[in-house]
Amino acid sequence: MKLLRSLMRTARRRSPWVFHANAGSCNGCDIEFLTCLTPRYDMEQLGIRHEGSPRHADIILVSGPVTRTTCEALQTVYGQVPDPKVVVALGSCPTSCNVFAGSPTVVGPLDRVLPVDVYVPGCPPRPDAMIAGLAEAAAILAGDKPRPEHQPGPADPDTADPDTADPDTADPDTIDPLTAEAAGEAGRR
Amino acid sequence: MSPVVPIGPFHPALEEPYKVEVTCEGERITDASVVVGFNFRGIEWLAERKSYTQDIALLERVCGICSNVHTLMFSRAVEKIAGLEVPDRAQYIRVVIAEAERLHSHLLWAGVACNLIGFETLFMTCFSLREQVMDILERISGNRVNYAMNRPGGVNRDISDPGAVLAAVRTIEKTTSGKLIPIMTGDPTVRARCAGVGVLSRDDALAHGAVGPLARASGLTQDIRRSAPYEAYDKLDFDVPVRDEGDVLARIVVRASEILQSCRLIEQAVETMPAGPIGGPLYPSVPAGEASVRVEAPRGEVFYYLASDGTDVPVRVRVRTPTFVNMPTVPLMAVGESISDLPLIQASIDPCYSCNDR
Numbered sequence: 001m002k003l004l005r006s007l008m009r010t011a012r013r014r015s016p017w018v019f020h021a022n023a024g025s026c027n028g029c030d031i032e033f034l035t036c037l038t039p040r041y042d043m044e045q046l047g048i049r050h051e052g053s054p055r056h057a058d059i060i061l062v063s064g065p066v067t068r069t070t071c072e073a074l075q076t077v078y079g080q081v082p083d084p085k086v087v088v089a090l091g092s093c094p095t096s097c098n099v100f101a102g103s104p105t106v107v108g109p110l111d112r113v114l115p116v117d118v119y120v121p122g123c124p125p126r127p128d129a130m131i132a133g134l135a136e137a138a139a140i141l142a143g144d145k146p147r148p149e150h151q152p153g154p155a156d157p158d159t160a161d162p163d164t165a166d167p168d169t170a171d172p173d174t175i176d177p178l179t180a181e182a183a184g185e186a187g188r189r
Numbered sequence: 190m191s192p193v194v195p196i197g198p199f200h201p202a203l204e205e206p207y208k209v210e211v212t213c214e215g216e217r218i219t220d221a222s223v224v225v226g227f228n229f230r231g232i233e234w235l236a237e238r239k240s241y242t243q244d245i246a247l248l249e250r251v252c253g254i255c256s257n258v259h260t261l262m263f264s265r266a267v268e269k270i271a272g273l274e275v276p277d278r279a280q281y282i283r284v285v286i287a288e289a290e291r292l293h294s295h296l297l298w299a300g301v302a303c304n305l306i307g308f309e310t311l312f313m314t315c316f317s318l319r320e321q322v323m324d325i326l327e328r329i330s331g332n333r334v335n336y337a338m339n340r341p342g343g344v345n346r347d348i349s350d351p352g353a354v355l356a357a358v359r360t361i362e363k364t365t366s367g368k369l370i371p372i373m374t375g376d377p378t379v380r381a382r383c384a385g386v387g388v389l390s391r392d393d394a395l396a397h398g399a400v401g402p403l404a405r406a407s408g409l410t411q412d413i414r415r416s417a418p419y420e421a422y423d424k425l426d427f428d429v430p431v432r433d434e435g436d437v438l439a440r441i442v443v444r445a446s447e448i449l450q451s452c453r454l455i456e457q458a459v460e461t462m463p464a465g466p467i468g469g470p471l472y473p474s475v476p477a478g479e480a481s482v483r484v485e486a487p488r489g490e491v492f493y494y495l496a497s498d499g500t501d502v503p504v505r506v507r508v509r510t511p512t513f514v515n516m517p518t519v520p521l522m523a524v525g526e527s528i529s530d531l532p533l534i535q536a537s538i539d540p541c542y543s544c545n546d547r
Binding site: 032037038104105106124126 | 227230238246250312317546
C-alpha cells in the first residue's frame, strides 16, 4: 500500500492533466494558455496535458470573471473532476474581476464560487507564469505543498452580491479594486 | 423523433463557452441552433459609467485576440466627435499594429483549424510562426496581448527599431508562402476534411450580411480597408483576396492570402513611415455629439457608435462585432453535414464569442 501511495504521489506531481474552463474570459488568457502547449513554451515537458473531459482532469484552470450564465456550468464541471483536484485562477479576472468589477452580470471573483488554490495574476499572465502556476498546482496535488485555507463564500449567483445585482442601483465606483485584490491575496495565503 | 445533441457550454473542441443544439438523423445534421450569451460581461453598461480614459482599458478587454481594434475604434470615435487630428506617423503605426494583429489572429485561427482536423504538426508550425508575430508586438508595445497602443489623437508608443520588425515580417512571409500555404492548400488530409465542407453560397452570404474572410470566401468583395479607407490604408498598396467556392478550404485560402497581404502592408508602412510626433493631448475634452465608425478587424467589419453629452463619461457606447453577423450562417452551413464536421464548420467563421457577447 505504501508503494502504491508513493506511486500515486509521483504520478500526480509528474503528470497533472488540465481542464480549461472559460468563465466569460476575453480570450486573452485562453490564447496564451494555448501558446503554452506549443514548441516555445512546451508545457508537456512537465507532464502537463490539456484534457478535454473534466472527468479525466486533476487541475481545473478557470479564466474569466465568472459570468452569471457560466456560473452553474462551472460548478457542474467542478463536481465532475475527481478528487484530489486543484483549482487555478488564470489571470486577473478570476482573481479580482479586473475591469469587469461592478458589472451586474458578473458573479466573480472566482473564490466566491469555487475554492481557489493557486492564483496566476496578470492581464493576461505570460505563458511562463502560467506554467509556474500549474507547477505549483502539481506540487499541491502531490502533497509537497500545503493547500491554502479557503474562506467559504456564497455559491448561489443570485445571492452572490446583492449590491451589484441591481443594474439601476449598482455603481462601479463603489467597488474598490484594491479591496478585491486584497481579498484575492488573503485567499492565497 | 430525431435526437437532439446538446454540445457545450464547456466542450473540449471549443475554447469559449457557447452551446450548440444539433438535431441529427444518424450522422447527418438536420437542424442546428447556436446559444450564446455565456460571455456577457456587461461591457457596454460598464463603458457608460466609466470615463473616456478608463473606457480604453475596458474596451481593450472586449476581446483578447483583436484587442487593438476595439481601442482603435473607440479612439477614432472620440477623434470624430472632438475633431482631433491624428499625426501621420501615428496613422502608420496604427496600421502596423492592426496588421500585426491580423497576422497573429489568422495564424491562431489556422492553428486551431489544424488542431480540429487532427493535424497536430501543422498546428505546432502555425503557433511557432505566430510566436514571431508576438515578438514583433511585444517589441513595439511591451505586451503580448492587450497592447494598449491607441489613445484618442494618436498612439502611445513609437516603433523605435523598424529594422527588427522588417526582418521578422520577411521571415513570416517566407515561411507562410514557402511552407504553410502549400501544405494547407495541397495536403490530402486538409483537402479531405475541408474541401466542399460547410458551403455558404454567395446569395446566402449576402442575405445574412456576412462580413470579413467568411464573405470574401463566398465571392463577396468586401473590405472596409478598401471601400472606406481609414488611417494610412489609402496610401498603401494591397490586394483583397476573394474566392468563389464558399467552403472551409476557401476560407483557409482567403486567410492564408491575407497573411501575405498583411506582411506586405507592414513592410510598406514601416518603410514609408514619415517622421514626426505620434500623439495628441493625453486627456482630450470631448464635446457633445455622436459618431459611428467602421474598421476592418481580422474577422470582418466592426461597428462602434458613441454618443457624448459633453461630460467625461459617454452616454452610449454600442459595439457590434463581426461574429454577431456571421453567427447566423452556422446553422445554414451545418445542415446536411456530418456531425463530426460541426466543430470545424463553426471554427471556419473564426467565431469570437467574447466579442459577440461583450
